[in-house]
Amino acid sequence: MRIGIAGGGLIGRLLAWRCAAAGAEVEVFDAGAAGRCAPAAAGMLAPVAELARASRALHARGMESCRLWPRWLAEEDAAGLCVQRGAWLTAHGRDRxxxxxxxxxxxxxxxxxxxxxxxxxxxxxxxxxxxxxGFERAYLLPAEGQVLVDEVLELLGGAAARAGVSWRDGAAVEEVGPGRLRAAGTDKRYDWACDCRGLGARPAQQLRAVRGECLHVHCPGLGLRRPTHVLHPRQPVYIVPRPADVYVVGATEIESDDPGPVTVRSALELLGAAYAFNPLLAEGRVVDARVGLRPALPDNEPALRVGDGELALSGMHRHGYLAGPACVSEALAAMGLA
Structure with missing residues (x-):
């Protein structure tokens, strides 16, 4: 079976790797440069926390992804890139x-x-x-965890290459149709054509951009072991531990197509939230500030659309790591590769 994939971000890489591992001949076209990543993702696996404002369907996909991540990563001797110690849900006293x-x-x-x-x-x-x-009360969500996003994205690119995936960097796909991808004005034929372009699929799909910003703070004394959701009626935030005493503080959600650097307002909001979370973060060092544009559908939930020789995985919004493996597994089943 020959499969063409438009888009080489997280979902494109996952799909390419799993299709090739199932024996398919896979070619990926990506408009970006080699080695790019989704910079504003924290990699939280939060199927339970998301239930406060998401559907049971997203919860089910998230729980399935929590099972798939360690299993798939173990195939590359990298199960440690998925950390499942649970997560915290808390709030300051005034927001109890x-x-x-x-x-x-x-x-x-x-x-x-x-x-x-x-x-x-x-x-x-x-x-x-x-x-x-410093908090009066918190809830532990044992089913939750995180993946280390920078490391996982790099690993997925290597895993796909080792599985035999052909990669076309700097090759924007203009159109995806039944069994075909159009790139540079030329149609290429496949048994299945898969659209994983994210915002690159506009206007064919009803996608909009949601800007997300986050800060990476180095704070050796904090010692937080689990991702933590800090609730607030207007601006909830998360604090997510990474290796080497770095913590991701995020993330804004702004309806905007602007890919520019983190704004002063957003930085102040995130830094204020970090300081309120634990005073030790006041002495932390901001080592990175990241921005990403997330592709969202009207209902803010991922969608798998399957046609005759074509499928689209779209609208991942901020749920790429949470729902991605489950959605890819569904796509494999639709193509007869499960």
Whole structure:
């Protein structure tokens, strides 16, 4: 089976690798340069936390992705790039009502709330996660975790190449149709043509851009072990640990096509949230500031569309790492490669 893929971001790489691993002949066309990445992603696997404002379908895909990530990465001896210690849901004292509202919304959607939401407070919380000693209460979400995004993207490119995927960098696909990709005015024929271009698929798909900004802060003394969602009625944030005492603080969600650097307003909001989270972060060093434009559909949830010899994986929004493996698995099944 010959498969052509338009787009070499996270989803394109995942799909190419898994198709090639299943025995297909795969060719990827990517408009960008070799080695590019999705810079504003924190790699959170948050199928439970997302239930507060997302569908049960996204939750199911997220839970499936939490199972697939370590299994697939283990094939490359890289299971350690998926860290599953759970995650925290918390809020400052003045926002305690928001914490309980979100916890109640999640509990109403999961079959076993006591397994997915475990409350900690006071001394017990401080012992479990010392970096949260300044918070009165938090919920542990045991099913959650993270993937190390920079490392995973690099690994996926190498894994796809080792599986025999052909790569065409700097080759923008102008159109995807049944069994064909049009690039540089020339049609190329395949058994399946797959559209993973993200925002590059506009206007053929009803996609819009959502700008996301995040900061990387080096803070050796913090010691946070798990991704943490800090709730707020207007501006919730997350703090996500990375190797070498670096923490990702994010992320803004702005309806904008602007790919420019992080704005002063956003930086102030994120830094203020970091300082309020733990005073130790006041002495941290901002080592990176990243911006990404996320492709979103009207309902803000990923979609798999399958036709005769063509499929599209689109609208990943901020759920690429959460839903990507599950969506790719569904695409493989649609092409008879499961």
């Amino acid at each position: 009502g928001e914490l309980e509202r979100v916890a109640d919304a999640i509990a109403a959607k999961v079959p076993d709330p006591d397994e997915h939401l475990i409350g900690y407070a006071g001394k017990e919380l401080a012992e479990m996660e010392p970096a949260l000693a």
